[in-house]
Amino acid sequence: MLTLGIESSCDETAAAVLEGESTLLSNIIWDQTRIHSHYGGVVPELAGRSHVERIHLVIQQALEQAGVRLSDIDLIATTQGPGLIGSLLVGLNTAKAIAYSHDLPLVGINHLEGHLLAIFLQEPVEFPFICLIVSGGHTDLIRADGFSRYRLLGRTRDDAAGECYDKVAKMLGLGYPGGPIIDKMARSGNKTAVRFPRSYLEKGSLDFSFSGLKTSVKNYIARHPDQEKADVSASFQEAVVEVLTQKALLACRMENVPRLVVSGGVAANSRLRESIFSESATNKIQAWFPKPLFCTDNAAMIACAGYYRYKHVPDAVNGSRNMDAKANLNF
């Protein structure tokens, strides 16, 4: 069975062809970072326009690299939300058009389910497991009991962790995107130079809050303009990583689930990987990270989630040709 995955929820235009559940035949990602770097973040109007220009080429390339034609495809999976509406619409409408013209079943995938199942492209993880999805737009803790059986345990009450990285990078004049830049900068800095606040919220809460940390870094930079940027980067990163690690482990303990998957763009962060692996080992929790290529937005994970959705909830294809893109799609 061949699944064509399409993803355009934010600033990556992506298409992938997946054979069966995990044999990836192609995985094309057109990254728009260069277009947005000047602005210190994704500019929705530019993103939408760029998707329109690229989507057909990207799909064509994915088919060519996989050595298949559209007529060979058995299922189309596309991101329905959440994301930027002008970006989502491009992938979704392209997918609908292909589904109509080739009379193919179509499933709409929640972008977060894509991140949650990305690990299955590498190896299957036994259910139930806890998943921390951490990116520029999300910081969510989810319990997965099976395919299409998920429960939200906690999420950010204000800024997403990745957004906080972008904003701090901008304050320090380091450029965009903030995650990789700060990660690199932090390696030569002292992570104990500044003790930034860690927000754990109420006892037992699995929600996150990063807005206070952002403000605190801003105040610190204003008061100590000569402080080494590497030290501020390392100290800021330590505060984010510590909270993410501790909350993820707390979720595992509270739910009595010894398996943790960390996914999403920020999961590519080297310090987060190091911290989660070391702390989970101490706590007898097994941890998985998809490889960086599957952590950032990609269509392989959408194809993968689509495959499982179709297999476990065959009704999902009913009416899907009439579905709408949803910017705030709930989990």
Place this chain on the structure above:
Amino acid sequence: MKFSTNSAEETQSLGEAIGSCLKAGDLLLLFGEMGAGKTRMTQGISNGLGLEVGEYVRSPSFTLVNEYQGKFPIYHIDLYRLESAEEIENLGLEEYFYSNGVAIVEWSEKLFTENRQPNTELLLEPRLEIVLKIKGEHQRTIDLDTTHFKDTHHPIFTLQDPSSMASS
């Protein structure tokens, strides 16, 4: 109307009082630098508008517009990422302004030139302006400016004395 608050919680309480006075179709423009408390103010306003307890207003920097349901729809808009008037006009904000809900805009600075003239063709009157300024680590002054608000019978004018508000 000028208020001062001594903590993020007080800023949120003031927001709640403001929110409870709002009507469908109202447009609120928030001004203030990073860390001034715009998102906290929005959380309060949304609570005052009847957002379900335990629901949180998250930063819309990524999705640009977040929609919540209170007594009527709440459109939380963030212009942080936008640069030019053209980009803002391309957003279709007129769908959210003066609609069936309340529109709350963060980083409204982007809608005006340096001498506070609108830089877009978007209709921005009538509007309520909320200007948040950082006075100390936790102190903020909050100016609720009704200059561009014509409806003198609007419940916002029944807002209580600032000093009793902030301590409530």
